[in-house]
Amino acid sequence: MSTNTDVLNRYLFDNTHARGELVQLDKSFKEIITNHDYPAAVTDLLGQLMAATCLLTATLKFEGEISVQIQGNGPVKYAVINGDNLQQMRGIASIEGEIKGTSLQDLMGKANMVITIIPKQGERYQGVVAVEGETLAECLEHYFATSEQLATKIWLFADTTTIQAAGCLLQVVPDSEDKEQQMSDFEHISQLTATIKPDELFNLDANEVLYRLYNQEQVRLFEPQVVSFVCGCSEDKCLAAIANMGKEAIIEHLNEHQQINITCDFCKTNYHFDQEKLNPLLNPN
Ligand SMILES: [Zn+2]
Known part of the structure; x- marks a missing residue:
């Protein structure tokens, strides 16, 4: 060993x-x-x-x-x-x-x-x-x-x-x-x-x-x-990627699939974002 x-x-x-x-x-x-x-x-x-x-x-x-x-x-x-x-x-x-x-x-x-x-x-x-x-x-x-x-x-x-x-x-x-x-x-x-x-x-x-x-x-x-x-993936990085899709595309995707799923290519961790999690992105104060 x-x-x-x-x-x-x-x-x-x-x-x-x-x-x-x-x-x-x-x-x-x-x-x-x-x-x-x-x-x-x-x-x-x-x-x-x-x-x-x-x-x-x-x-x-x-x-x-x-x-x-x-x-x-x-x-x-x-x-x-x-x-x-x-x-x-x-x-x-x-x-x-x-x-x-x-x-x-x-x-x-x-x-x-x-x-x-x-x-x-x-x-x-x-x-x-x-x-x-x-x-x-x-x-x-x-x-x-x-x-x-x-x-x-x-x-x-x-x-x-x-x-x-x-x-x-x-x-x-x-x-x-x-x-x-x-x-x-x-x-x-x-x-x-x-x-x-x-x-x-x-x-x-x-x-x-x-x-x-x-x-x-x-x-x-x-x-x-x-x-x-060290993979380096995180919920925050996924959110940043989702934000890049633009508000309209996010809403469209949510209407169709109810949530956005992202799987990390490197470590295969699954991240799920539903309407509630994405609200801060869609309705920023
Ligand atoms: Zn990862």
Whole structure:
């Protein structure tokens, strides 16, 4: 059994010009999947996407959100996970056709990965990369290569039986004059990290995993961050959406259906608004 789940760890290697992140997801991933009845291949995709989004939000240097979305022309129209600097995550996949295989291509068809960074203050940034590799990890590595131009390695795993996900990110820290040495150090750390086994990630706590991978290295761990599922939907937000319909449309809908029902796409909570609840909207003082 995992002892320390839903945690993101960041670490730094002394003297080897590399930094790392390790995320292990259990409860928060289960909460994102629950009530949705996704096929296993989609659960797997969302697990990897969730781990990827945690790793990306950990690179945020300001308060804000990151959304990682894959859009394609396959049976899965899109899969998206949103996360913020507090590691509060939510996400969803939309399936429209029959899923006939389990590869990224089978699910998404011809697809793009759209990464949107939304700072609380300042301008949003959007990066788009074509999904060309076999795996989500390859696709993200490609994103880092083009957007940040920093050598980055990513490992993503999901287990659709136990509903756990995990991921690891390794990035060069460009603080050395000797670029060749820097890259060979990074290669060395990459090779150590590549020995990572999904079973270990799903069953051991971070300290144990890091010890197994890097016991010959000097690793400095930062304060771990808890990852949680936070939907963010509320009756107030639903009311604001209803208000946007306009008074006439609301009255029309009430006359026909007696109430307005809204189901949250992310957590599937049902909200019901009858005439009485909507009166403040219809007759504001
Ligand atoms: Zn919700």
